[in-house]
Amino acid sequence: MxxxxxxxxxxxxxxxxxxxxxxxxxxxxxxxxxxxxxxxxxxxxxxxxxxxxxxxxxxxxxxxxxxxxxxxxxxxxxxxxxxxxxxxxxxxxxxxxxxxxxxxxxxxxxxxxxxxxxxxxxxxxxxxxxxxxxxxxxxxxxxxxxxxxxxxxxxxxxxxxxxxxxxxxxxxxxxxxxxxxxxxxxxxxxxxxxxxxxxxxxxxxxxxxxxxxxxxxxxxxxxxxxxxxxxxxxxxxxxxxxxxxxxxxxxxxxxxxxxxxxxxxxxxxxxxxxxxxxxxxxxxxxxxxxxxxxxxxxxxxxxxxxxxxxxAGLIHDGSTLATWYRGRARDLISIHIYETKPGGSLPAYPENWRIGDPLEDLDLLLSAQVSPVIIPNITTRKWRHKEGPACLEEKIPPDLLIVLDSSGSMNWNPEGRSDAQRGEYDIATVAAFAAAHFAFSRGCKVAVLNFSDVAITCDWTTQYAKVEGTILQYQGGGTVVPIQSLKKLARNADRHTLILIITDFGLNNFNSTIKACLELAVEGHSITGFFIGADDQEFDRNPRFTNLHEHGIFFYPVKQVKELIGLVIEEVKRYY
Structure with missing residues (x-):
């Protein structure tokens, strides 16, 4: 043309x-x-x-x-x-x-x-x-x-x-x-x-x-x-x-x-x-x-x-806030769960085979190398064995129950431009997101108990949007752990769980919370608690926390809020 x-x-x-x-x-x-x-x-x-x-x-x-x-x-x-x-x-x-x-x-x-x-x-x-x-x-x-x-x-x-x-x-x-x-x-x-x-x-x-x-x-x-x-x-x-x-x-x-x-x-x-x-x-x-x-x-x-x-087209629907927290928590936890397995018996060094030892222990080739004349107790040899190095086998992690304190003392302002301005609940939210998404990445179920004046719960699920939505519902009221809701969620799980508690140590019903944790530990659940604002020495001297480790309950004080993420990751590694 x-x-x-x-x-x-x-x-x-x-x-x-x-x-x-x-x-x-x-x-x-x-x-x-x-x-x-x-x-x-x-x-x-x-x-x-x-x-x-x-x-x-x-x-x-x-x-x-x-x-x-x-x-x-x-x-x-x-x-x-x-x-x-x-x-x-x-x-x-x-x-x-x-x-x-x-x-x-x-x-x-x-x-x-x-x-x-x-x-x-x-x-x-x-x-x-x-x-x-x-x-x-x-x-x-x-x-x-x-x-x-x-x-x-x-x-x-x-x-x-x-x-x-x-x-x-x-x-x-x-x-x-x-x-x-x-x-x-x-x-x-x-x-x-x-x-x-x-x-x-x-x-x-x-x-x-x-x-x-x-x-x-x-x-x-x-x-x-x-x-x-x-x-x-x-x-x-x-x-x-x-x-x-x-x-x-x-x-x-x-x-x-x-x-x-x-x-x-x-x-x-x-x-x-x-x-x-x-x-x-x-x-x-x-x-x-x-x-x-x-x-x-x-x-x-x-x-x-x-x-x-x-x-830029990165977000078209869904929660921008949830995506932001998910990004901040991204890759904070990268954990493989292993169980130690015995490595078996390995020959270590030769020693005399004596009459009375099991006949199958006698090594004729080793004995002939010592002397062409086989004389029991003198030229007969056997191998002394020892346990070989252990091997690691990756295991399936437990399901995760996140218990999150969203009371008024856990300040939250996501628009802040520093950790201090964003408050305690911001760090707790990043930690909860990191733990939840690690569990999801391993095929586990996650449940959430968000507590303050009322209990906001997310039942066991593999849908991360439900979990994130529950975590992001900040209440800003009192600090009362809903004991019955905690027990119900733990007992509704398909198997034993890791219960992860994040709070600021200001529980109004502390004694009843510890009692409930002991009950759940006896039932086979593992429990970790992170309390913001507690002093190490004061924490160690507190009789309320003595003898809990033997029941599988681990509470750790967090004096500075920024330490929470590291502690959460460390404890998740322990169980996972």
Whole structure:
């Protein structure tokens, strides 16, 4: 197919009554270009894009949230004369788009990390825009290094298309954000993109600074967070001026709150609100990546976690708070349970065999080596045996009953930015999550008794969401252990259990609690108690705790709250 001279691609496709044959020809060019681009990235596992002719979109590429597929809008390709130019442009723009899913940000975890970095300087609304700007510069610069002529030509054609859109207007005005970005490309690549007619008085310094930030260690991901934060700080004022917040129907955002950008930016760089990661383009509605969501929570405050995790597609439903605690507790416990088995009898050294010893102990070969003449008691020999080294056999751990004190003295503020601000219940919650998920990983059942003024229970289950939900129901009342609920849960177990008690030592019914624990220990359950705030010496002298170890009951004082996690892990190791 050859497009007639003077009739651009966009002009042709926008005409009424576009023939099916012509559409099919354009689609063939697009598929060929996409296949070449996929080969350039060594065939990553990405679904093929959806090809459309959509005049309602200014973007050439976007994610259709109805099908969660990359969508290529063939109406928005700049006007070209021949088929080769159309193919080359679609080839290059496909390379760029694939780069978002194969290079930067690549996956939801990286996207969330970069969003969090941007939010240090700009609001949650503008963070996706900053990440997209950073990713565009990284991807195009990497492509320019591999496909210099093609990438540079495509960028020039995009700029020409922007100029053509401004032609004929009474007043030509380019947005500062767009000017900063295209000028940054000139500095990054050290090329002239034909921008001499534009006034870069205000944009030049920021463009030069952005290029200086991007260029060093371009593909080293460990540098990306700090780079995004710096770029967000540089562009904050321009983004506030050029972009407006809108609430309404917008196909690429599914009707959510989104940004509307200047026409020049959106035409060249696409939807400013869109977050691109590999999880979002698998040909179906994306599901949360639990492992990535949990890894993102490590060493991160809750106030810095939820917004970027949701925006990056790591969390779509379920509890953000539970995912955050699960991530903080992740891999705190990695335990194998072994039972010592005897290694059997092994020969240690020879000794005399005497009359009266078992005949089967006589070793004739050993005796013949001593003397060819067999003389009982003199030349007869046998082996002295000893017990060989023991071997370890992995055993199945017991089910776990978590007894958790959520009274008012166990303070809780998950929004705090330090352990002290988050309170005692925060540390107890991390410990409970760690123990519960270790038990789940070993195929065990878990039950929870959350006590304060009332008893909130979760019966024996293998469903972690139920356990987590019960742990997170902070009450903030009195400190009374519900004895009957404790006994009922323990006795309803299919087998003997490990009962893990986490409290702050302020039990109003301490004596009856100890009595109940003794009863359960006699029945075969193992019990560990961690009491926050108790002093070691005072604890050792307390007659209420004497003679409990022989019943399998172990109570340990915790003077500092931060010690609780280590103690819980140590005790779980003991039993598991």
């Amino acid at each position: 050859t497009i007639k001279e003077g009739e651009g691609f966009s002009t042709m496709t926008k005409k009424a009554g576009l023939s099916t044959t012509f559409e099919e020809s354009l689609e063939r060019i697009a598929w060929d270009a996409w296949d070449e681009a996929i080969a350039d990235y060594y065939f990553p596992a990405l679904a093929k894009p959806k090809l459309v002719f959509d005049s309602t979109h200014r973007e050439g590429f976007y994610i259709d949230t109805q099908e969660w597929r990359v969508t290529l809008n063939l109406l928005e390709v700049p006007p070209f004369v021949g088929e080769k130019e159309i193919h080359d442009f679609l080839h290059s723009i496909s390379q760029h788009e694939i780069g978002h899913y194969d290079l930067c940000p690549y996956d939801g975890l990286t996207a969330a990390t970069l969003l969090s970095a941007a939010m240090k300087k700009v609001s949650e609304t503008f963070a996706p825009l900053v990440v997209n700007i950073f990713a565009d510069l990284v991807i195009d610069t990497q492509l320019w290094g591999r496909f210099r002529e093609l990438t540079e030509w495509r960028l020039r054609e995009e700029i020409k298309d922007i100029f053509s859109q401004e032609k004929g207007k009474k007043k030509t005005k380019f947005s500062e954000t767009w000017k900063i970005l295209v000028k940054a490309y000139e500095y990054l690549w050290d090329v002239d993109l034909g921008l001499n007619a534009i006034d870069f008085t205000q944009a030049d310094a920021k463009a030069h600074r952005i290029a200086a930030i991007i260029a060093p260690k371009l593909l080293e991901k460990t540098t990306w967070e700090s780079k995004v934060t710096k770029i967000a700080s540089l562009l904050k004022a321009n983004l506030n001026e050029d972009f407006t917040l809108q609430v309404g129907e917008r196909r690429t955002r599914g009707g959510q709150v989104c940004l509307k950008g200047p026409e020049d930016y959106e035409r060249q760089f696409g939807d400013p609100s869109e977050i691109k990661s590999r999880e979002k383009v698998q040909g179906k509605i994306p599901t949360a990546s639990n492992a990535d969501a949990e890894r993102f929570a490590k060493d991160r405050n809750f106030s810095d976690y939820g917004a970027p995790a949701r925006a």
